[in-house]
Amino acid sequence: MKRMLITLSSAVLAFSLAGTASASTAVKSQSVKVILEDKVVDFGADLVVTKGKTFVEYKALLKQLGYETEFDQSLRTIYAEAEEMELQFSVGGDVAFVNGLTLPSTGEVIEQNGKTLVGLRFAGALTNHDVEWDNKAKSITLSYSGPSAQEKAAVYEVFNKMLLIEAAGDAQGLKDLMAEDTVMDIASVSEGWKTTKTKTKIEKLAIQSYSDTSVVVVLVEDTSKVSGGFFPDNKSQTRYTLHKDKAGSWKIYSIEVLAQQYTNIPGLFEQKATIPETENTSIRKIFDDQIKAANEQNVDAYVATLVDFAEKETLKTTLTDLFKSTTMNITAEKWAIVEYNGSDKAKLLVSTLNEVETGGTKSQNRAIILNDAEKVNGKWLLKAEAVLLSNEQL
Structure with missing residues (x-):
């Protein structure tokens, strides 16, 4: 039997668990x-x-x-x-x-x-x-006391429509599927559909809670790229909250990814974007500069590789404290530009081999990192926030 995924951030529901028989009544x-x-x-x-x-x-x-x-x-x-x-x-x-x-x-x-x-x-x-x-x-x-078969069918219909909308790349259909009070950024999802087509398989669907006005549903989804731009295939556990509209139909209020696993890491490096060699070399150089600064524990040189951001001084303090207790040797193993807008924005995918020593304890890991790059005043720089797709202890 497949054991459930426990979401530790779930809210504890408080309600009375009274006994089924009065304590004052003797019952055999x-x-x-x-x-x-x-x-x-x-x-x-x-x-x-x-x-x-x-x-x-x-x-x-x-x-x-x-x-x-x-x-x-x-x-x-x-x-x-x-x-x-x-x-x-x-x-x-x-x-x-x-x-x-x-x-x-x-x-x-x-x-x-x-x-x-x-x-x-x-x-x-x-x-x-x-x-x-x-x-x-x-x-x-x-x-x-749970939802009836008919009520469940109405909930399932939302996700049947969602898969059809994804297959058609129907931006208007996506908008129509959202609740009036949705917290979702529909425009960014629709924009992604213009460049990349995906296919999602729903492997599991479970209704967490149900009322006349709100439903919480958890899905296990397997999503893969069909065509177009860069997309990392992944399997995710996702929580959907649905609200009813004025006509009594269920609509998507929010979507929360609870857990995610990327399913084809090696294949990501094959999704190379077309970019002029001079731009590719410049982006590679700024990443090499960042690795060199980390290995040499040079805080100022590290920050100099980043696009300016509000928390820069906080990062400097964090790095200074880190370098006092930790030494590292980072090596870039694989490299690919997987997105390029033709002028000033790119996305790089890197596999790094990291040797770290803290308090006399040594460890080694391989990390797959997705990082945005931006051209500022004619120079390529990296965004401070990167996405860790994989971290393998060696």
Whole structure:
């Protein structure tokens, strides 16, 4: 079973996890009935009432709810999967994960008489089930409260349209797919489509949360270049937030990349742009100057290779402190200009071999770096911010 990706930056949802039975009411396990979607389920000895709360052996319960489970003995952790749902929770843990979102779980997963038990109301919260206790009938009813099949289909339709729009390079279609209050920079995406065509495959889609006005969906997307300008193929885990428009249709409010892995690093160096040799040589020289300054721990020479920016003095301080404790030997292994606008902007891709010594400890790594260059007053300089595509420890 594929284990879920845990997003540590997810917000902790605070809500009450009240017991399924009143603490003041003595209830025998055998007298409690569990009703799941109007059907009475007999859990027998797998159902335990303790300290006023009803617990059920995790595997027996989750099987009834349509989940496959796996138990990691070393971590005392349960992994469970059903359609669009991935759960993770641990014995004695304080936090559980549902499609990457975190939920409090203190006291909800216990071990008793050799069994791993999960609180019934807590399990309902994990699996989108409302849980009701009928004290008179001594029954607990679980009713599915997540989006219906029709509601899910309306959400899926957004992403079906998105793939069609990408395939057509339809800038207007992209704009129409965005919510009125979207925080997305639609113009920059449309501009990219003018030069590069991509194809995205959605490998997984999971609805994290659903309400009448907002949906949060996490996708695993595999995107590759079809034609045109420079583009690094990648696989990403992406969170989409959708809002409803006035007509009741779902639209994209925001897109957040949670994790990303570039899938064809060697192939990136084959995406060379056409650039005059004199310009290529000038850009290579400024990068070589930057490497030389870093190796020689020359702060001023390093900063002199950069396009002017507001935080220059802060960078100088950072480099000064770094060079006091660290020595390095950086060598450029591969080099390619992968974008050139014909005049004053370019993008360079470099593979560097880095030997670093800090506090007597030596290490070596290979880094793949994507850096923007800009021609200022007739001289090529590098942007202070670069993108680290890959970092391999050797």
